[in-house]
Amino acid sequence: MKYFEDIAVGDRMDIGSHLFGADEIKLFAAQFDPQPFHMDEAAAAQSHFGALCASGWHTASMWMRLRILYGQREDAERTARGEPNATLGPSPGFRELKWLKPVYAGDTISYASEVADKRLSQSRPRWGLIQVHNTGTNQNGELVLSFKSSAFVERRSEAASPTATDSVRRAD
């Protein structure tokens, strides 16, 4: 992870894409969202979706996978350059999750995360808090998933010392 000081509002990460196959859609649904239109092509054809489509929790969980793998690749590249990696803290949750269009079997979803806000944490001086807008877009350029997340990100130790000054506003 980049340090808090190295993250700017507007930074965009293209974290990866995934082709949702029929088999994995059905497998996820059987475990976590056993509705006919996620489990069976014929039943889905009769539903308001019109064809087999992925559980919204599946498309959101795939964002998590790609976000973690993206971070691991970035960390490995920084390590290879001899640069330190910041720690990403726990996520307090997310907001305004919207499933805007169905994700059908065979769709490829490209996920991106854009930094919408950053602020220092008053309760945790070694950490900053970033707000991120996360999206999933299908192969036709249609937005299918949108949600906002927050995350604590480690500050550079020198920046977190009491003598450091910066212009980022303080919160919580």
Add this chain to the structure above:
Amino acid sequence: MKYFEDIAVGDRMDIGSHLFGADEIKLFAAQFDPQPFHMDEAAAAQSHFGALCASGWHTASMWMRLRILYGQREDAERTARGEPNATLGPSPGFRELKWLKPVYAGDTISYASEVADKRLSQSRPRWGLIQVHNTGTNQNGELVLSFKSSAFVERRSEAASPTATDSVRRAD
């Protein structure tokens, strides 16, 4: 599903509970949230969580599973009594999802959903919109998961006719 007219603000559904085992925690994490504290006991012991714990997406997806199975049981019981079932429409999404405490291997989470608001849909006269507050609570009574959802629910056909009157306020 109950018809919109038969749902009251304050109605609570205890939709079921689930014991999160270490193996399933690791299996979900390997697919969707490959972070050390979700995949390996020793790494988790060294992390800020202190022990193996489930991905937040896993605990949220399990809510979905139990909610669907609860609805299927309720529908089957209504059918057995000779009563009709309303259709549950698509979910526009979720709001304010909070992972309030870790869910550790061996924890049993009990999920509940409580109706927080209901209103008629102006754009879709055959449907009402309900707002639901969903929670997960561990075996110690601690809230671990909280989020708010919306869902379109079918109205009784006679209630949705233009001559019907009721006191529910209209929205959208």
